[in-house]
Amino acid sequence: MKSTGVRIHGKEDLRLESFELPEIKDDEILATVVADTMCMSSWKLAKEGEEHKKTPDNLDAYPALIGHEFCGKILKVGKKWSNKFSEGEDFVVQPNLARKDTPFVPGYSYPYVGGNATYIIIPNDVMELGCLIPFHGKAYYEGALCEPLSCVIAAFNSQFHLIPHTYDHEMGVKKGGNILILGGTGPMGLLAIDYAIHSDKKPKNLVVTDLNQDKLERAKELYPSDEVSMNFVNVKNLSLEEQKQSLLDITDGEGFDDIFCMISVSPIVTMAGELLRVDGCLNQFAGPINKDFSATLNFYDVHYNFTHVAGTSGGNAENEAQAAQLIADQKVNVAKVITHVLGLDATPETVLSQPEIGGGKKLTYIGKKFDRIELARLDQTTELGKIIGAHNGLWSPEAEKWVLDNMDPID
CATH class of the missing domain: 3.90.180.10 (Medium-chain alcohol dehydrogenases, catalytic domain)
Structure with missing residues (x-):
């Protein structure tokens, strides 16, 4: 043939x-x-x-x-x-x-x-x-998008947080917590927004950043929610310190339980680590092209505040099946x-x-x-x-x- x-x-x-x-x-x-x-x-x-x-x-x-x-x-x-x-x-x-x-x-x-x-x-x-x-x-286009959605599901599932008064972990994003998606108006960021507001573990606050106001407005229009407080932040003209402060202000200074970095930019990843609250989990979602890509992580926070890092590269068969069911439903x-x-x-x-x-x-x-x-x-x-x-x-x-x-x- x-x-x-x-x-x-x-x-x-x-x-x-x-x-x-x-x-x-x-x-x-x-x-x-x-x-x-x-x-x-x-x-x-x-x-x-x-x-x-x-x-x-x-x-x-x-x-x-x-x-x-x-x-x-x-x-x-x-x-x-x-x-x-x-x-x-x-x-x-x-x-x-x-x-x-x-x-x-x-x-x-x-x-x-x-x-x-x-x-x-x-x-x-x-x-x-x-x-x-x-x-x-x-439709077939829905099936074609099962794989990207499976990547998002894998990333959300790979997050982990301490069970109170133990050193054991509960897997997944923190229910009722604060989620930050950095550079979140690309297709994977949008799927992450969609999944976050429709999953069983919805956050209290969801914050999305980008440099393009039109893309932020489009994301805001596409993903309204009556259950989650949504914030779409243009960081184009903000210094890193200004970005950090404006994002902290949204959470009344608490910081974020789960952060997904949809871009591979060292200073942004470093800032993300600084935005984690106690027991916060940073997920480097974007795959760097540079094999030497690195960023600074505060190990004082790792030791005393239990901050930590996760990462996934693609989903697995179970995630794909979950995505297929979510889309079909x-x-x-x-x-x-x-x-x-x-x-x-x-x-x-x-x-x-x-x-x-x-x-x-x-x-x-x-x-x-x-x-x-x-x-x-x-x-x-x-x-x-x-x-x-x-x-x-x-x-x-x-x-x-x-x-x-x-x-x-x-x-």
Whole structure:
């Protein structure tokens, strides 16, 4: 069978090309991908090529399919898995296989499995580790965003706080506490806001910072809450000391129980540590590109005030299943983070240009061919524009159906 996909051959060398898939083995599954969303991790992958931790050393000879946030339909099931999965079943994949023997994962390392391909072969490892998960949402774009949401769930679950009068810990953010999301108007920050205000452990106060007032206003509009006190703070013209004081003032000087740093900037991370209250937990959510990235931490506070640090890199299978259920139950509206939609042919350039493009998630419809569309600039008189307008500028199952029904197929 012929598949068309985007493969990485080396640093900044992404190619849209067709290739032959072998027949699946008894322990493999053949599937088609309908939707994939982009992550800055894919940009880092493209920039680093063979130097990336998760790629093989010989990409020039054995290119790997990219795309790790995807949703599709199962076409054929190998004998080993026929009692667990069925043809025609919709699925998502948790690419973080978390194996000890190799860092290789779908979307970074394999020739035949990745989100940016029309047809893929899902290897046995994915099923063995419980990382192929049925999806029952309303649309494929929702499934594609299960992986990013799983990263947020993993980060919230990795937070920990002392159980009073013990040195034992309760996992998760502090219920009824103060949460700070630094640099929180990007797509992952927005998902974190959504999850925080709809989770079982809601904070009392949620504070979000950014440098862009328009993005802050948009976040405020998208995520109202009657149960959580919401604060959106523009820190563009504030010194670090002014930022620190203004954020402390919001909490009446208490500081924060849980801080999520969505940016990798040393002085900001240092400031975050200074904003922790007793038993506060700082989560370095953003993955630094620089392997020597570091910041100052006050160890007096670590010893006497029990402040501490956590970090996660991706979610796991359980987090992916949680995300899939939350989305299917419509408790989290992941459409709010989508700002651009495109066909597979526009993927290589879009991956490489993500920092310049800005905005939120870029959603690719894998079997389609069309230029990148920015939803905020879409002509409201077009059929697709009218659909978007009817949903307050957001992507929707109706918009997805229009694209699948009307856009040209990829060659």
